[in-house]
Amino acid sequence: DEAHVGERVAVLGAGGIGFDVAEFLTDGGDKASEDPETYFRLWGVDMDYTGPGGLAAPERPAPPRTVHLLQRKTSKVGAGLGKTTGWIHRAELKHRGVTMVPGVRYDRIDDAGLHVTVGDESTVLEVDTIVLCTGQEPRRDLYEALIAAGRSAHLIGGADVAAELDAKRAIKQGTELAASL
Template structure:
């Protein structure tokens, strides 16, 4: 939040011409001396048998931008950072406890130390914020979910979702999507074949660089620089994206 205010002020102070809600085309870029492309990423598509025969499979961008209305039984495919964020987002009805102090205190049972010894409610008195939605968070890798999230924070995300009854499965094989939901099995042996009876499926299976403009710039032989997600998607975070932009522009 503080970061956002800082950049808003800097854009004003430096009189940067900020154009919003406009999709750039190659024709817009012909007049510039230097072009920096930070066009980010697009959700990775995956191919599960039957997914094109139903109308309840969405990618994470559509859900985060509220373009779709989800049902009450939801399967999230992919349990990386975005999958975890998605599970948290839909189970909190779009309100993040991290950004709302009252909700955050309620969620973790934190109270005024004058009212409760140690400032924490006894476990039995903490209200469980279970979600009205039934959510499955699924991953292909056969390892503990959240293992690759932050070393010191992964367990917090997992605990938070456990408290909301999000069901987490590892080692999942996605067999088929049909009008009944998502047919899954486990491991190479395809054990425990079962249908998760869901009415919405969200794909959070990674990202690809958005380079459609790059291809056009190359064809037109227009010089350009590529940074952040448009260049490399793996392990990218906002800090390194900003760092790359600053270092490049300082050189130009």
Template sequence: MRTVTMLQRSDRRPGASLGKTTGWIHRAALKRMGVSALGSLGYEHITEDGVVIRTTEGVSQLTPADSVVLCIGQESDNSLADTMRATGIPVHVIGGAHLAAELDAKRAIDQAVRLAISL
């Protein structure tokens, strides 16, 4: 069984910027699928064992992972994906990186969760 953990720098609830009438629905769906979320953290680096994060207390800790989905920025920039492909690392480009026009956080989060579950 795959475990999905969403990490975010913000201390806000995941999807807090979504509409009031839909945000709770998406959070409930993620909870129903067993997705956990950690916030108020910094990203240090990715290792073979997962993602090393930094807590608000400045403590580094490993979040175990065999696959990592990055949802970063709001402008299409595929240079990292191109570099990874060139070295033979499998890459999936989704969300705003795939289609920055009409960027939609709900769509990007949905694509990220679906991709993470499928890996």
């Protein structure tokens, strides 16, 4: 919305939401996902076939800000993304210069920035904005109000289990619930 985001950002949490936020924050406004010509230019696809194999030098404009995508897990950053699409998200962020760091311990925040430890090495990331994508809590207010009012209600998706929001699980739950009704 209208939140001010500085030029140096740390995104804490590298799940799907963290990746989406990092992509949003490094988007130069070219809307490549909506315009095939722009997409081909950014990825070096020569639709006129003037170069060998239909390839051209990719045009990569400088992103509007520097972003660090951090996670506490020691596994590969983005390992939980979709098997068929995760690679493209990682590649796009790499093209945009996003540093992706696993195994981070968040120590503190002060005027110098975000103090972190990775392995045995402590460092300060000089950032002016920190975005938390570090988990969710289920919101069951409406469910509880409906039950208290004697209405029938069902919990599915993030209201059921908010940890690592899982669209595939939520869709499965919704489909199974609809079929049972």
